Amino acid sequence: MKLHYLFLAPWIVLVVPSQVFLGLGILIVLVVGFLGLYGMFAKKQAFTILASVMLLVSLVAGKAGTDLTRASSPDTAVLLLQLVAILFFMEASRVVLSFDKEMGELAGRTDDMSQVVRCRLAMWVTGQLSRQARLMIGALGLSLVLLVLGGFTSVSINQPALSAILVLLVVGALLFLITQRREPETRQP
Amino acid sequence: MFTRKASLYFALAAVALILGLLLQDWQLASMVLPLASMFFLANFWGLPEKVELGISHLVVPTDSFGDEDISVHIMISNKTDNQLGNVEVDEFLPGEIKLKSGASRVLTRLGARENFALGLEFHSPIRGHYQIGPLVARVQDPFGFYLVEERSEAEILSIMPRPERIRGAQLRPRHLGPWPGTIPARTLGPGTEFYSMRDYVAGDDPKRINWKTSAKHARLIVNEMEAERVTDVMIVLDTDVSYYEAAEAELFERGVRAAASMASLLLRQGNRVGMVLQGEERGAVSPRFGKRHERNILFLLAAAKPGRALLSTSYVITLLARLMLPAKAQIIIISPLLDATIANGIRQLAATGYSMLVLSPLPKAPARFKSEEEEIAYRMLMLGRSNTLLALEKICTVSQWPAGIPLSAILSEVRPTRPIIRV
Numbered sequence: 001m002k003l004h005y006l007f008l009a010p011w012i013v014l015v016v017p018s019q020v021f022l023g024l025g026i027l028i029v030l031v032v033g034f035l036g037l038y039g040m041f042a043k044k045q046a047f048t049i050l051a052s053v054m055l056l057v058s059l060v061a062g063k064a065g066t067d068l069t070r071a072s073s074p075d076t077a078v079l080l081l082q083l084v085a086i087l088f089f090m091e092a093s094r095v096v097l098s099f100d101k102e103m104g105e106l107a108g109r110t111d112d113m114s115q116v117v118r119c120r121l122a123m124w125v126t127g128q129l130s131r132q133a134r135l136m137i138g139a140l141g142l143s144l145v146l147l148v149l150g151g152f153t154s155v156s157i158n159q160p161a162l163s164a165i166l167v168l169l170v171v172g173a174l175l176f177l178i179t180q181r182r183e184p185e186t187r188q189p
Numbered sequence: 190m191f192t193r194k195a196s197l198y199f200a201l202a203a204v205a206l207i208l209g210l211l212l213q214d215w216q217l218a219s220m221v222l223p224l225a226s227m228f229f230l231a232n233f234w235g236l237p238e239k240v241e242l243g244i245s246h247l248v249v250p251t252d253s254f255g256d257e258d259i260s261v262h263i264m265i266s267n268k269t270d271n272q273l274g275n276v277e278v279d280e281f282l283p284g285e286i287k288l289k290s291g292a293s294r295v296l297t298r299l300g301a302r303e304n305f306a307l308g309l310e311f312h313s314p315i316r317g318h319y320q321i322g323p324l325v326a327r328v329q330d331p332f333g334f335y336l337v338e339e340r341s342e343a344e345i346l347s348i349m350p351r352p353e354r355i356r357g358a359q360l361r362p363r364h365l366g367p368w369p370g371t372i373p374a375r376t377l378g379p380g381t382e383f384y385s386m387r388d389y390v391a392g393d394d395p396k397r398i399n400w401k402t403s404a405k406h407a408r409l410i411v412n413e414m415e416a417e418r419v420t421d422v423m424i425v426l427d428t429d430v431s432y433y434e435a436a437e438a439e440l441f442e443r444g445v446r447a448a449a450s451m452a453s454l455l456l457r458q459g460n461r462v463g464m465v466l467q468g469e470e471r472g473a474v475s476p477r478f479g480k481r482h483e484r485n486i487l488f489l490l491a492a493a494k495p496g497r498a499l500l501s502t503s504y505v506i507t508l509l510a511r512l513m514l515p516a517k518a519q520i521i522i523i524s525p526l527l528d529a530t531i532a533n534g535i536r537q538l539a540a541t542g543y544s545m546l547v548l549s550p551l552p553k554a555p556a557r558f559k560s561e562e563e564e565i566a567y568r569m570l571m572l573g574r575s576n577t578l579l580a581l582e583k584i585c586t587v588s589q590w591p592a593g594i595p596l597s598a599i600l601s602e603v604r605p606t607r608p609i610i611r612v
Binding site for chain 2: 056060063064067068073074076079080083084087091094098099102105106109111112113114116117120121123124125127128131132135136138139140142143146147150170171173174175177178179180
């Protein structure tokens with residue numbers, strides 16, 4: 001789990017045609033890899049988040065750059081898989097780092113209560129990772145199904161009016177999905 | 190509720206969609222689909238719609254003299270039939286507290302109707318009030334898009350100064366209460382000290398007959414005792430102890446301990462005792478009796494911190510003495526006398542008939558000075574203090590308390606003085 005930036009960074013960045021990143025693809029891979037690995041091993045969550053955000057930006061910018069340079073586009077399923085992989089590993093690394101941090105604070109304590117907390121923590125990390133994996137697989141599967149269904153309808157997005165309606169629909173659907181049954185966060189310090 | 194993180198994911202989806210439409214790239218626009226699916230699945234399967242948690246925490250003991258371990262008992266219960274996979278329990282503890290066992294933050298999952306008891310233990314911190322909590326329990330979906338938060342009120346842990354067992358000083362205030370106590374009342378009554386003799390009358394206790402004198406005068410003579418009563422006392426702790434950093438804490442803590450010990454002793458003797466904290470941290474407790482009142486005074490002393498007073502000490506003590514004490518009662522001032530202006534207030538109170546006792550903890554001289562200027566400053570400070578002491582000795586009883594000498598030894602040497610007040 002701690003080494004995922006080693007394969008994720010080259011997979012995301014190096015599949016984009018090199019002219020899109022002005023030939024700096026390798027450098028981006030090195031920077032992302034270094035930040036991610038440093039964050040994971042030094043247990044600094046800010047660095048892992050930064051590396052993941054850089055990967056997300058690389059993915060979106062790479063796709064936009066591919067369009068602008070009229071280079072060959074990757075397969076849609078691969079693109080979605082890359083996005084899901086970045087998001088999954090970002091969330092999973094957050095869980096792993098939280099686990100490491102809490103375990104670190106318990107280091108050296110052998111009392112009964114600390115043992116109970118350790119057991120609880122181990123159960124939590126296993127449950128969290130498996131539930132995240134299940135939801136991510138579900139999200140990828142649902143996206144692919146929706147993509148196939150969307151393909152059947154053959155909606156053209158070249159029409160501005162249609163595009164505007166589509167945007168409104170998608171934004172409305174997203175807002176519904178976010179806010180359905182839930183209110184905005186009012187977390188106190 | 191949905192979190193800030195959900196809003197950021199929403200922003201990512203919006204960016205992908207807008208870019209896709211601007212560039213007329215349906216692949217970019219389709220990146221919205223996994224994000225929307227994540228929201229959908231996290232909302233409907235990640236977190237139950239109804240989350241009900243019972244949370245409570247209990248600090249044992251809530252007040253202590255600092256010589257025992259403190260425990261915090263936390264209880265979290267899931268009151269629904271749904272399993273909660275991502276529960277974060279966070280007990281906020283002050284930075285001074287270092288845990289001995291348990292953890293203040295626990296990540297766990299809770300089964301349906303499960304109760305989870307958690308215990309923390311730590312060594313008692315130094316004197317002061319500490320806020321334990323609030324206890325917060327957060328339930329989230331696996332991605333942290335949605336959050337249900339429960340919190341319980343913070344509790345206050347008070348580490349109070351332990352009063353030392355001391356012997357009393359000779360206090361002779363002119364105001365005395367009607368109840369028996371330990372202060373000589375300059376009148377006949379039940380007591381332990383000899384006062385006078387008189388002829389025996391029928392009904393006198395034969396134990397009081399002074400046989401030697403009776404034999405000398407060939408008639409029965411009985412001893413009479415001096416009545417002993419209680420009084421009203423106000424203890425003023427001057428917390429303005431701006432001094433050398435290392436020695437300041439020792440000087441200040443000595444003052445706090447003395448205030449606690451004297452309050453405890455005077456209350457045990459049946460007196461009504463009040464307390465005034467004067468410095469940056471101010472506080473006052475009116476004179477009352479009893480064990481519970483002793484707790485109130487120690488609770489106030491637990492909050493004492495050294496610092497420069499905003500209001501003049503003279504003004505505060507003269508005002509509060511008149512508000513809180515009857516005329517001619519006893520006032521005990523515990524002050525290192527580093528600020529000469531306190532003398533004016535003491536002079537005013539002595540002139541109005543209050544019986545004054547000043548207990549002055551003597552500051553320790555620094556082992557060595559960093560510069561010649563510092564040494565001169567120290568000498569000037571001590572000279573100023575000596576002048577204040579000289580001025581005070583003429584108007585009230587003053588007792589200097591050097592470090593390392595028990596307070597009892599100092600107080601046993603205290604003798605009331607006749608004030609010479611020049612108005």
